[in-house]
Amino acid sequence: MVPDVQELYRQMARMRRFEEKLAELWNRGLISGEMHLGVGEEAVAAGVLAHLEEDDAMALDHRSTPPLVGRGVNMESLLLEMMGHPDGLCGGRGGHMHLFSKERLAASSGIVGSSAPLACGFALAARQLRPGKVAVAFFGEGAANQGMLLESFNLAVAWNLPVVFVCKDNRWAITTRSRSVTGGCLLRRARSFGLRAFRVDGTRVERVWATAGKAVGRARAGRGPGFILASCPRMEGHFLGDPMLRVFREPVRQTLEIGPPLARALLSRPLAALPARALHMGIIGKALATLGVEKYVLERDPLRRAAALLSEETRRRIEDEASREVEEAARAALAAVEGR
């Protein structure tokens, strides 16, 4: 089987355009709270979702808009939800970290790691009520240190559940380099629980598609749960307005904010040996520097990479369609919001 790259790209473009719109609305103050985008994760979402059927279920984390858009949840109702409108997907009561679509058996949660056991439950119900259906959990590499998620790996194997765990490894958990607080390797970790584990470059949608096909296929056939470790970039920081990103985007203003207290701390009494302090300062500097480098690794943009597989004309047509769909949804949603 070969992937339908046009369709995959179409989904990725829809996700990206949609989230760009979210960023715009958020910046205009129309969306409140933390807004975590899945920009950079589109290939993972699209590649996995391509294998889902009706009545398959999804448990999502705090970056849940790409999978929901990809699964066909109405864009206008998503936008209305983000803007807290009563006609939103959840009546304006859930917001962007708590999006629920019962029809699509899709639920998100802002508690890191909770998507994994939720998906186990979805899978258990599938096995009883909808044989041949599967559940997918999306989460980040940082979540892989959360106890309930690790327990879920075991539970899925012990109960042979039709579930696929998809770990989107963007190497960061807020401001923490995940590697610095994670022992061993996640692929081996998953495998050690008895999961069939796959690693894939999550910026290459065609590869995600092929890998997910195997994992979802096994689960659907009742041959056991799977794990996919998909690397991907974190292109927009942890959330919109990420202060660490701001340091790079507005270096002067932000350094003025962060710098002086740090310098004060560096010099305050009682003094640790000054070299030690410089070292500690270095830790922060390094984190910021790494982040800076990451930020500009834009060639890992999954859309750019997928676009390379298409003719320029096709790409543009798809992009235009996606933009139009998003613009229309946004126009309608904004009209509703302003009309209140």
Add this chain to the structure above:
Amino acid sequence: MVPDVQELYRQMARMRRFEEKLAELWNRGLISGEMHLGVGEEAVAAGVLAHLEEDDAMALDHRSTPPLVGRGVNMESLLLEMMGHPDGLCGGRGGHMHLFSKERLAASSGIVGSSAPLACGFALAARQLRPGKVAVAFFGEGAANQGMLLESFNLAVAWNLPVVFVCKDNRWAITTRSRSVTGGCLLRRARSFGLRAFRVDGTRVERVWATAGKAVGRARAGRGPGFILASCPRMEGHFLGDPMLRVFREPVRQTLEIGPPLARALLSRPLAALPARALHMGIIGKALATLGVEKYVLERDPLRRAAALLSEETRRRIEDEASREVEEAARAALAAVEGR
């Protein structure tokens, strides 16, 4: 280095005699609640404890008497505690699942899996306040599916803590065959988090001693946390009065109790296909049968095995000493209890 088998046996004999006394007192109704013995785990306790120094710490589970006895906690105060006496180790307020010795930095807990993070905390404090000291966590293979314990594996590696995790694999968690609810293999599981992991026959004290020497030595030297998977028999059921064991000890009476409701259930309406029911019945039968077989695998008794390494005379001398120590403690404790 070679182990001091006499000393190891001495500790094991003290633990065993002590717990036999506990069983006696429990049967007399002088100890209340669940009483989980560590009978069968003595080689693991003794082999590990032989490497502990003053100011090393221990976090224990619900089978905590062998390590406490081995660590030199006063037997009389332990017995008084079990009997709920105000002069007991914890003023009669903790009881057998919650034994605390601040002097010996030893704490037990009845929450499965909680010893692992507690030991991480002990180890953290050791590194700050008592460099070169280590912490040990004891727990069962069933606990290895508990989230906080899995998190602790990672935490220990991430923070390079001087901690050794000791998993006493008796293959059962109450009435559950752990293998039937555990994916993969625990040794690989520990290793996948970056722990240095060792497997050992936990009924052979000299081997436990050798393995623990490596793990504790590494931790003490700051070279990282370790994990020991030590197999051992569960010789006394889950706790004293274990109803599953009773089935084997008093087959007639117990079968009369358990049998009829099961038979009723087997026949009650609406009926699943009868073969299915027989199958389900088989599951229970098999569990009971396995347990029965286990029970009589007494040649795995670690004391018997260690005794084989000693001359009959030495063994007897050690046994006598241990019996005397326990009897004296018991006499004093009983006198105090009766004197109230």
Add this chain to the structure above:
Amino acid sequence: MPEMTFAQAIDYALGEAMAADERVITLGEDVAMLRRELLVRFGPSRVLQAPISEAAFLAAGVGAAMAGLRPVVEIMMVDFIAVALDALLNQATKVRAFSGGKWNVPLVVRAACGGGYGDAGQHEQCLWGLLSGMPGISVLVPSNPADAAGLMLSAIQCDEPVVFLEHKLLSDYWLDYLGRGGRETVSFDVPEAGARGEVPKPPAPVPIGKAKKAREGRDIAMFGLGVSLHRCLEAAQELEKDGISAEVVDLRSACPLDREMILSSASRTGRVLVVDEDYAGYGLSGEVAALLSEEGLKVDFARVCAEEVVPYARSLEDEVLPNRRRIREAALRLCGGSA
């Protein structure tokens, strides 16, 4: 009506519910042995043996409930909910609210609770106060076999998360497992009327949130549930000799409370004593006080609860858990007399 033990009644109701509705399943640690009769009837696909992973399997229960099953998840003892609370606090009880009422979680959490057999306070807690503090949950605490069966049935039929607590002192197999262990050398203060009694066949659902008057009285209203209800009744008998006529109300659920019955008993007697085996602070007894105060009902009020961690020694434990003596003394004080 056949007579059953408290434990039999629960499993009887659960079994009937499972027979009537394929979507009802049960899962938890050791269920293959604890619920062996259900296992034999319904097989391992509906009676699922779980690893010691409460956080995961309770949250999986939430997911299963969202996706169409009606799971009864056993957390062996309610104390262990501490490792799995997220599934209730941030998931189960939030779904209905966050989804704008469009999605719900018909989940039952079943757990053994309570003390009186010498396991100490890491295994003998009640925690219904803590659990009731989450909006969107019901917490049921039956005190006798008929209510146990009826409330289990209602819990399973309820479309929202319900915690069903099974007091170990009423539940013969738990008490035997954890306290007696087959010994003849120990004894427990088991309220007989709670441990055994008639149960309608087929089981009749008991509405959630409806209290029941367990004894009529004029001078004081005592509110209790679970084993405490029986302690109230025992104390009420003694109080009769003191010339005090005590009304006793079985709240039956810690949450929701039966406002109406609480208010009517309180206003009629003018004196309220809440007897609660759970911790005194920030829990059920406070909620009753608030409810009365909010309604402007100015009654004499006292509570007899667990004031501290339940200690191990049986004698100490007996003093920490609400007992006849403490209840009687509190009642006498409220009624202006002295013990």
Add this chain to the structure above:
Amino acid sequence: MPEMTFAQAIDYALGEAMAADERVITLGEDVAMLRRELLVRFGPSRVLQAPISEAAFLAAGVGAAMAGLRPVVEIMMVDFIAVALDALLNQATKVRAFSGGKWNVPLVVRAACGGGYGDAGQHEQCLWGLLSGMPGISVLVPSNPADAAGLMLSAIQCDEPVVFLEHKLLSDYWLDYLGRGGRETVSFDVPEAGARGEVPKPPAPVPIGKAKKAREGRDIAMFGLGVSLHRCLEAAQELEKDGISAEVVDLRSACPLDREMILSSASRTGRVLVVDEDYAGYGLSGEVAALLSEEGLKVDFARVCAEEVVPYARSLEDEVLPNRRRIREAALRLCGGSA
């Protein structure tokens, strides 16, 4: 006395405590960035970056405290305590009791709490009621920089487990991280007197369990803490125009409660309004009612709390969290008038 923001005051006190006592450490997720100034001063062995493993690192904090350190463990937001509650419920708060008073746990749990910025109820909870329900714990909720510094100091000096809650609406960096994100296009109802103020230098410990009268009044006593305290003060000003003189008491800790001040304010005014951003049921407001009732103080009582899961939409959220309007209306009703 220098002026500081609420957040600065906390870290100032923490920094001073760390400087004075090597045993004080802090650990949690992202502390290398959140507490970067402490990291620079004290290095990574005392400011430990943790994986997203709250259950393990909070329990490790318990162990570290038992073994001689005085850890300040950050649970980023108090909502996340649900995955780690065992460390408090069954470990930290049990050690003193179970060890017969021989071992104790000088642990501080620090967490951001509260709403008002549009993250919805999985990130905007207060949970001090739930936490206060465990015997053996203190739960501190400062409402201004001086108290924040003083209470943090006392928390670290305390030999028992303490939860220290930092309200996000008072804490500029949290509000910026989670709510504003550097935008000029959103606004929040930040109580200025809480977000910034004078802090004694060196910081002065504020005793745990001592309330503070924030405003004198005759007709009604309003009890609040954290942001709700400020909402009370705002409402009190409006009530003045209604001819009502409202006393406002800053409880400062949800547990222990300052019995004495509560009783004196209540008995003097005869009317009590508890304003609590936490859930209404089975929590702080009930405990205040019980405390008053137990003392036989028959006052008019009402409460303004969060009655349900905090919804996402800012307009809905504003109605669920206690606001001036709801407080004023409740006060007017209590005082026999109407809004």
